[in-house]
Amino acid sequence: xxxxxxxxxxxxxxxxxxxxxxxxxxxxxxxxxxxxxxxxxxxxxxxxxxxxxxxxxxxxxxxxxxxxxxxxxxxxxxxxxxxxxxxxxxxxxxxxxxxxxxxxxxxxxxxxxxxxxxxxxxxxxxxxxxxxxxxxxxxxxxxxxxxxxxxxxxxxxxxxxxxxxxxxxxxxxxxxxxxxxxxxxxxxxxxxxxxxxxxxxxxxxxxxxxxxxxxxxxxxxxxxxxxxxxxxxxxxxxxxxxxxxxxxxxxxxxxxxxxxxxxxxxxxxxxxxxxxxxxxxxxxxxxxxxxxxxxxxxxxxxxxxxxxxxxxxxxxxxxxxxxxxxxxxxxxxxxxxxxxxxxxxxxxxxxxxxxxxxxxxxxxxxxxxxxxxxxxxxxxxxxxxxxxxxxxxxxxxxxxxxxxxxxxxxxxxxxxxxxxxxxxxxxxxxxxxxx
Numbered sequence: 001x002x003x004x005x006x007x008x009x010x011x012x013x014x015x016x017x018x019x020x021x022x023x024x025x026x027x028x029x030x031x032x033x034x035x036x037x038x039x040x041x042x043x044x045x046x047x048x049x050x051x052x053x054x055x056x057x058x059x060x061x062x063x064x065x066x067x068x069x070x071x072x073x074x075x076x077x078x079x080x081x082x083x084x085x086x087x088x089x090x091x092x093x094x095x096x097x098x099x100x101x102x103x104x105x106x107x108x109x110x111x112x113x114x115x116x117x118x119x120x121x122x123x124x125x126x127x128x129x130x131x132x133x134x135x136x137x138x139x140x141x142x143x144x145x146x147x148x149x150x151x152x153x154x155x156x157x158x159x160x161x162x163x164x165x166x167x168x169x170x171x172x173x174x175x176x177x178x179x180x181x182x183x184x185x186x187x188x189x190x191x192x193x194x195x196x197x198x199x200x201x202x203x204x205x206x207x208x209x210x211x212x213x214x215x216x217x218x219x220x221x222x223x224x225x226x227x228x229x230x231x232x233x234x235x236x237x238x239x240x241x242x243x244x245x246x247x248x249x250x251x252x253x254x255x256x257x258x259x260x261x262x263x264x265x266x267x268x269x270x271x272x273x274x275x276x277x278x279x280x281x282x283x284x285x286x287x288x289x290x291x292x293x294x295x296x297x298x299x300x301x302x303x304x305x306x307x308x309x310x311x312x313x314x315x316x317x318x319x320x321x322x323x324x325x326x327x328x329x330x331x332x333x334x335x336x337x338x339x340x341x342x343x344x345x346x347x348x349x350x351x352x353x354x355x356x357x358x359x360x361x362x363x364x365x366x367x368x369x370x371x372x373x374x375x376x377x378x379x380x381x382x383x384x385x386x387x388x389x390x391x392x393x394x395x396x397x398x399x400x401x402x403x404x405x406x407x408x409x410x411x412x413x414x415x416x417x418x419x420x421x422x423x424x425x426x427x428x429x430x431x432x433x434x435x
Contacts, residue, residue, distance in 0.1 A: 002089055004043075007043060008081065008090065010039075011047050011050050024319075025052070029051065045190070054080035056146075060109070060112070060119055061075075061104075117141070125141070128356065143402040144314075145314070150190050151186050151209050152187065154183040154184075155203055155270055157270065165177070183212065193206065207235045211235055213391070215240050219348065220243045220250075220297055223247050225291075226296060226298070227253060227297075228240060228301070229299060238270050246274050248274055283337070288341070293342070300349070302332045302351065304332065304354060304355040305328060308409055336351050337368070337372075340368070350414075353410050354410075356400070362396065365396070375415065379394065381393055397412070
């Protein structure tokens with residue numbers, strides 16, 4: 001079935017804007033589709049997937065799309081569409097364009113120079129080779145350059161996994177249980193879940209399996225006081241609230257009012273009443289200080305480069321800059337230090353990122369432990385055994401797309417020594433009742 005000819009022009013138009021890298025690709029696409037409401041679901045899907053195909057293959061495609069540093073945007077759009085729907089679905093092509101698409105399709109990419117095979121900017125390719133070695137870096141890059149599956153988490157407050165699988169099958173949607181997350185399901189295609197009763201009623205949430213495992217290793221229990229320190233739109237918050245069986249008190253802190261606003265409708269669907277969203281100004285906010293030394297478990301899913309999510313957000317590799325990593329490290333260290341003040345004696349602190357880079361992961365944890373003798377590392381092998389998660393890890397959790405079929409995630413679990421006293425607050429305690 002051939003695409004309407006206008007789709008090529010629309011893809012070219014939105015691609016031109018996205019390749020300026022002024023904002024995230026998904027934000028630009030959403031705005032474009034809002035401005036062009038005539039597109040149906042199929043057209044939106046084709047355009048979006050073509051754009052993401054170009055972002056994943058940008059280095060390779062650019063070499064074929066034009067001469068010098070001025071590639072033809074139309075050629076890039078055609079290459080993305082051909083990857084998504086096939087050459088035969090594209091109408092109105094010139095002979096030269098058909099020949100180009102055929103030639104690109106026939107290229108054996110394994111014969112290309114390693115960096116072009118990887119389709120990564122030079123600085124990132126070099127970092128991954130230094131960290132993993134060239135062979136594994138290429139294996140990792142190959143998976144990062146494929147679309148991610150759709151992962152779901154079953155809300156245990158409202159449903160169980162077997163019943164959800166049976167209900168999805170009626171749609172019909174095939175969902176496979178995940179190997180690591182006990183409430184996880186994986187769907188290879190991308191159906192419109194928001195129209196399903198299961199979604200509307202809060203029985204399922206979209207969440208990568210790695211993210212689900214991350215929430216699980218915090219080990220949140222009934223009746224505890226727990227903090228999700230960088231809650232964002234609340235995917236892990238909701239998983240934690242369900243793990244606590246809707247008991248205790250779960251604070252969702254974030255510095256972005258916009259992100260927390262996205263959590264509220266998800267909370268309403270979830271049926272959770274133990275979640276308390278809190279807007280904070282920074283990691284030393286008075287709302288945090290009044291809880292110093294009182295919290296059983298704190299999750300810090302820190303702001304990071306996001307390089308573990310390239311299957312879902314391929315534009316990140318082109319928008320991210322190496323000098324930004326150093327700035328990110330300072331922020332990560334400061335946030336971890338601020339969050340640590342919350343943890344009571346015997347309580348646990350989990351530091352996590354969706355980055356692949358050691359400097360945002362191991363290095364931050366090692367620096368923290370060297371300056372906080374009242375905390376000690378809990379080996380990840382012990383934590384995974386406690387939670388009955390069938391993963392083999394040593395000191396840290398390192399989930400990788402090419403090994404675990406998840407996004408790239410890092411996590412370290414630290415425990416405040418039982419006799420330790422909480423760090424003193426810098427300012428007098430301020431009581432704030434806003435929630």
